[in-house]
Amino acid sequence: MSPDARSVYRWAVLAIIAGCIAVSYLVITHRAARPGPTATAGPRPAFQLPFPCGEVWTLTTYPGHDDFDIDFFAASGATAGRSVLASAAGTVTWAGWSATLEDGRPAAPGASGTRGGLGYGVIIDHGGGWFTEYGHLAAAPGVRTGETVKGGQGLGVVGHTGSTTIDHLHYEQLNDTLDPKRTRGNGDKVEAVFDGVPSGITSDDRSPDQTRTSRNCAPPGA
Template identity: 65%
Template sequence: MSGREVYRLTMIGVIAACVLVSYLVIKQRLGDDDPPKPGPRPAFQLPFPCGETWRLTTYPGHDDYDIDFFYAAGPSAGREVVASADGTVEWAGWNGTLADGSAAQPGTVGTRGGLGFGVILSHGGGWFTTYGHMNTWPAVKTGDAVKRGQLLGRVGRTGSTQVDHLHYEQHDDTRDPKHTRGVEDKVESVFDGVASGITSDGSASTGPLRVAGPVSPDQRRTSRNC
């Protein structure tokens, strides 16, 4: 092989390498066209100790898929709230706003917005669970590793409510390109492999379904978080 042919093949290789690098850089900057896919849904259980029966409810304007839990055998206040699945504490603390938009003092009841004392758990694969309106500071802190059934706090009425209950959500974060764990990535909760039955809040002004129609009827579930 002559020197000219060696030079020619070398230059072809250099050009090909440059084209490949340019393609990879452009692809990285533009992002992958394929949306991210969630990991396997964790084996979520009811967020209460084994054997307890709870009533699952929603109401117009609550956001589709949001669940309010009320203890079926007596008062809800002070009852244990436990992790639905193994995970890591994404956030634990206080969140509440007053009518003028300012931050409410921790422990305030009946705020304009906010979970009150609450916890958000990350379960991997884009899955999150949210627990709100606890009676005082959570029993866990941000960054903690938790096991299914571990105590997170107790039912209360802090934040945007005046009634003792647990506010609960399941999220598939891969549904939201901005990964805000907001309305768009809420999904129907599943407990012990069975869909909760709480889907529509009956309001077209709230998401993610945004359909007018009947509110999902109340459900009853017994915890197998054992």
């Protein structure tokens, strides 16, 4: 083989090796950039209706609402001013106005599935990836960010603050292990279950109204 041929051959081999290294780097980088597998949620807490024991409420939704979001209206009597209770024990991750913290700082991105529209509201972390969200309270919540709450503990009263003019409670149950980024946004919402029974609210334009009686009867912390 002539010197020129050997030189061409060496350059060709080096080019092949360099190409293989580049491809390997791109593959490794791509794999590292992909989200890892989601975590597994813990057992779903024994969520109860977020209202005092024995009260009867209508669960409804409307076209344009996110799937699984529930609007609660009292089945009889006035809805405004009714007590809103924690569906289960947990830690308050946000309590304030339209997804802002008490000191005025905005809540973490994705911390509220309806950022800017909840008015006065509360989000509770129940552990194991489970969260509940309560919106449109009539006034500032009776709990604070970071506070530990008991199941059945009062959070506030029903109102129409935020992006609504009708008194009702906006409510969500979320499983944030469904999203690798843990945003607790729309992708983490799931069908709410109360006292072990699915809510029946699964689609914003196809779910018929439901009527349920609250079994949130044990004293807070019992």
